[in-house]
Amino acid sequence: MNADLVRNLFSDTGENPEDVVIRGLDVRKTYVTGKVETHALRGATLAIYRGEYLSIMGPSGSGKSTLFNMIGGLGKPTSGKVYIDQVDIAQLDPDELAWLRCRKIGYIFQSYNLIGTMTCLENVALPMSFAGMDGDDARDKAVEILDLVGLGHRLLHKPTELSGGQQQRVAIARALANSPEIVLADEPTANLDQKTGEEMIELLVRLQSELGVTIISATHDLKMLRRSSRIMWIKDGQIVKVAAPSEIDFSSPEFH
Amino acid sequence: MVRLDRALREDEAERMAEKARQERARNIWIISIALLVTIIGITNSLLMSVTERFKEIGTMKCLGALSSFIRQIFFIESALTGLIGSVVGGVVGFLIAAVIYAFTFGFGLVFTSMSFGAISGYYFLSVACGIAMSIAAAIYPASFASKMVPATALRTNI
Numbered sequence: 210m211n212a213d214l215v216r217n218l219f220s221d222t223g224e225n226p227e228d229v230v231i232r233g234l235d236v237r238k239t240y241v242t243g244k245v246e247t248h249a250l251r252g253a254t255l256a257i258y259r260g261e262y263l264s265i266m267g268p269s270g271s272g273k274s275t276l277f278n279m280i281g282g283l284g285k286p287t288s289g290k291v292y293i294d295q296v297d298i299a300q301l302d303p304d305e306l307a308w309l310r311c312r313k314i315g316y317i318f319q320s321y322n323l324i325g326t327m328t329c330l331e332n333v334a335l336p337m338s339f340a341g342m343d344g345d346d347a348r349d350k351a352v353e354i355l356d357l358v359g360l361g362h363r364l365l366h367k368p369t370e371l372s373g374g375q376q377q378r379v380a381i382a383r384a385l386a387n388s389p390e391i392v393l394a395d396e397p398t399a400n401l402d403q404k405t406g407e408e409m410i411e412l413l414v415r416l417q418s419e420l421g422v423t424i425i426s427a428t429h430d431l432k433m434l435r436r437s438s439r440i441m442w443i444k445d446g447q448i449v450k451v452a453a454p455s456e457i458d459f460s461s462p463e464f465h
Numbered sequence: 466m467v468r469l470d471r472a473l474r475e476d477e478a479e480r481m482a483e484k485a486r487q488e489r490a491r492n493i494w495i496i497s498i499a500l501l502v503t504i505i506g507i508t509n510s511l512l513m514s515v516t517e518r519f520k521e522i523g524t525m526k527c528l529g530a531l532s533s534f535i536r537q538i539f540f541i542e543s544a545l546t547g548l549i550g551s552v553v554g555g556v557v558g559f560l561i562a563a564v565i566y567a568f569t570f571g572f573g574l575v576f577t578s579m580s581f582g583a584i585s586g587y588y589f590l591s592v593a594c595g596i597a598m599s600i601a602a603a604i605y606p607a608s609f610a611s612k613m614v615p616a617t618a619l620r621t622n623i
Contacts (some may be wrong), residue, residue, distance in 0.1 A: 218481070231593065256476070270542075274526055278615075278616035278619075281527075283526075283527060283614070283616040283619070284614050284615070284616030284617070285613040285614075303531075303532055303533065303612075304531055307529050307530060307532070308529065310529045310615075311528065311529020312529070316527045316528070318524075318619075322523075322524040322526065322527075322536075322619075323519060324521060324525075327489050335525075335528055336529055337532070339528055339529040339530050339531070362588060380483040383528070387529070387530075
């Protein structure tokens with residue numbers, strides 16, 4: 210690992226461990242298909258700070274999604290440690306991991322992943338019921354959140370009756386259901402048109418600045434990169450660079 | 466003479482009882498095999514249903530669903546399928562049997578000799594059996610679905 214990278218990751222030596230919401234130490238992940246081993250992550254070390262908006266960039270096959278899954282508690286690394294809020298996720302049993310995902314992390318997917326047989330309201334209320342909230346309270350809160358994302362008039366529609374942008378807003382509302390500290394967004398604007406994409410980014414930035422939610426997003430979208438606090442590059446399963454948007458020349462060919 | 470008569474009757478009764486026993490054993494065999502095939506069929510279709518819903522299961526797990534919740538989904542689904550299947554199947558089976566016997570032995574005889582008490586007893590037994598078997602058939606698919614790692618479930622594209 211080069212010295213620059215280490216300095217970028219742990220720039221502040223007097224760093225308060227409470228400020229680090231997710232820490233990865235030499236995270237490695239190997240997938241085995243038959244006799245073929247694929248090293249998706251080859252030792253990623255990173256720190257993500259509370260309340261920041263981190264964008265992860267990298268070509269497809271770079272290990273971006275794998276890193277994303279590891280820091281989101283969706284899978285366990287082959288070796289290395291991932292700490293979410295100072296808890297080593299390898300120590301957690303499946304139900305404790307479910308608890309963590311339910312209350313601490315909100316997920317937004319590229320393809321929305323709404324449950325097709327449920328209405329918007331039910332989709333948003335679902336994580337609340339997983340958190341043990343009473344049915345009526347969950348409905349009330351779901352209505353409130355859907356109002357917040359501008360879908361108060363579409364409560365009883367099924368996802369298929371909505372446009373892509375509206376579906377993604379339902380997905381954001383669902384991610385916010387249990388007031389998570391961390392929101393993980395996997396290319397949230399990839400399937401959206403320019404204008405809807407911008408609205409989505411605005412919404413995420415508002416979450417970060419007003420509610421102090423840590424936003425982690427995998428993206429290639431220049432608009433998103435410009436708004437983030439830091440940008441992390443990943444290539445061949447390793448983190449190659451971390452920088453603030455102000456240090457980056459967005460006109461360089463790698464962005465086009 | 467009397468002795469011979471009695472010996473003959475005993476012999477005949479024994480033969481008839483033996484024949485009945487054999488038929489009963491054969492029926493039990495056929496029914497067991499039919500039930501086994503049914504269980505395998507249900508397990509197979511539930512496994513397909515799990516595969517179809519990898520993404521949905523993964524999403525639910527991301528949202529914080531416990532493994533027991535995922536298991537319940539499949540158990541409830543399977544029990545309901547079993548309930549509907551055996552309720553409908555019982556009625557259809559009864560009608561088919563009634564019609565066949567009616568054409569063989571005559572309508573009058575079949576409908577006057579029918580014991581509704583016994584038939585409804587068998588009916589409830591088969592519905593209970595159907596539900597129990599569907600739940601048994603769901604054990605493997607449900608635990609398979611609930612043990613899935615969310616990242617794997619989400620990555621799989623069907």
